Amino acid sequence: MSNIAEIEQIIEAHAAMVRRIASAYERHPDRVDDLTQDVWIAVWQALPRLNDQAMLKSYIARITQNICVTHVRRALVRQTQPLTGTLPDRALPIDEASAYVTQLARLIEAVRDLPDNLKAVATLYLEEMPIKDIALALGISESNASVRLYRAKSALRLSLGDPS
Numbered sequence: 001m002s003n004i005a006e007i008e009q010i011i012e013a014h015a016a017m018v019r020r021i022a023s024a025y026e027r028h029p030d031r032v033d034d035l036t037q038d039v040w041i042a043v044w045q046a047l048p049r050l051n052d053q054a055m056l057k058s059y060i061a062r063i064t065q066n067i068c069v070t071h072v073r074r075a076l077v078r079q080t081q082p083l084t085g086t087l088p089d090r091a092l093p094i095d096e097a098s099a100y101v102t103q104l105a106r107l108i109e110a111v112r113d114l115p116d117n118l119k120a121v122a123t124l125y126l127e128e129m130p131i132k133d134i135a136l137a138l139g140i141s142e143s144n145a146s147v148r149l150y151r152a153k154s155a156l157r158l159s160l161g162d163p164s
Contacts (some may be wrong), residue, residue, distance in 0.1 A: 002133055007044060007047075009017035010043070010047075010056070010060075014057065014060050014092075015036070015058075017057070017060070017064075017127050018036050018039050018040070018060065018064050019036055019060065020033065020123065020126070020127065020130060021061065021064045021065065021068060021123045021124075021127070022035040022036050022039065022064065022068055022124045023108070024068075024108065024112060024119060024122075025069070025071060025112070025119070026068070026071065026072075026113050027112070031071075032129070035067060035068060035071055035127055038064060038067050039060075039064045039067050039073075042063050043059075043060055043063055046059070046063060052116060055136065057133065058129070058133045058136045058137040058157055059137075061124055061127070061129065061133075061137040062136075062137040062138065063137070065120050065123075065137065065138065069116055069120070072116065086142045106159065106160055108158070110155075110156050110159040111123060111126070111156065113159065114152055114155055114156070117148060118148055118151055118155060119151040119152070120148075121134055121138065121145060121148040121152050122149070122152040122156065123154075124137055124138070125149055125152070131145050131146055131149065134149070
């Protein structure tokens, strides 16, 4: 996969997904940019090992999750960045007149606060990936992915004030 045009097409097709996943792990926009750049370098290096092009989205999602989890672990070791708190105003412009934007900001914050194993499943689910692809991307069984998704949804409901 050395053709520049092919790589550009892959990036164009999956850039939004990669950015959303990275944003679930990192609040600071510049660090999200760094994470996405790291992802694309890793994807470019890993593409020759991809045997089934039909699995490209799952492959990219898995690489993204792995890089983001590594980023969070390194940050915890260095303890240079807070992992909890409020969403900065510049990360997501919140117009008080827009209930949708406010709810989206709350959802992003709630996903960020999930444990890593639940956050991984939740971010891929929010990317509208089927359970089978989520399991493949994370290297877990479908039943394990389903259980984690159920737990993530339950935690998000509680976090967002919906006890049902």
